[in-house]
Amino acid sequence: MAGANPRSAGPLSTHVRPKKKSMSDPSLIEEQTAYYRARVEEYDEWFLRVGRYDRGEQHRRQWTDELETIRTFISSSSPLGDTLEIACGTGLWTGHLAALAASLMALDSVEETIAVNRQKNAASQIDYIVADIFDWEPTHRFDTVFFGFWLSHVPPSHFEKFWAKVGNALKPQGKVIFADSLKAQRSTASDHHPLNDSGVVERRLNSGETFRIVKRFYEPRNLLTTLKEIGWDGVIHSTDEFFLYGAVQQSNKGERRS
């Protein structure tokens, strides 16, 4: 893991791809899933700031403190009641949610990811589902829906449908809690391109293999404005450098676009 630092790998710009994908290209979603499947074993390096994400102790401390702000925010929203975690990944948030929730269903499209999550949270009672969120339909309603570092991977073409699905998954007074990345250059791996607003990024694994995925960066104020337009309201904050996080509920007062 940390020992497999491939900093010697050349810059991404040397890797030639036959065709650039737009955010509306359906195969981009498939490539995104393939990326997370291939990244399972090294996924947590990003979170732990090791390997290609290691920018020194001071940076790691700041990162960890900012993550703690999100964890505290989630705790302050408890009790979470019956909770759905979308794109649960390797379980970096799942254990924390499980401790605060009456019940927890954790969904991810990648089976290998769920396996790591299950192992990490073996002591907790969690109902796991392997499903593509864009195809999945909720079977019952939840008090809380959480997604960490997922919204930025939802293409603009799927944004409204995604939020409508989340709305359908919630009980009437249910809330959404989420966290995601700000466009912070120091957050990405040292051998990745600088972050930009194109909405599509090239990601490299420790092996040197590259993938294109959706990565949209939001600012709290703009995101809240967008969400209000589709019937949500609440609060969205940012930490000093790396993250945004918030909680929203369906307002029923929003000016719906359609």
Ligand SMILES: C[S@@+](CC[C@H](N)C(=O)[O-])C[C@H]1O[C@@H](n2cnc3c(N)ncnc32)[C@H](O)[C@@H]1O
């Ligand atoms: C950036 S990771 C976030 C994981 C976790 N929430 C966290 O904060 O560490 C994105 C996750 O979304 C999952 N994913 C990708 N496409 C998906 C889809 N269409 N439906 C459900 N999960 C998906 C990936 O397998 C991956 O675990």
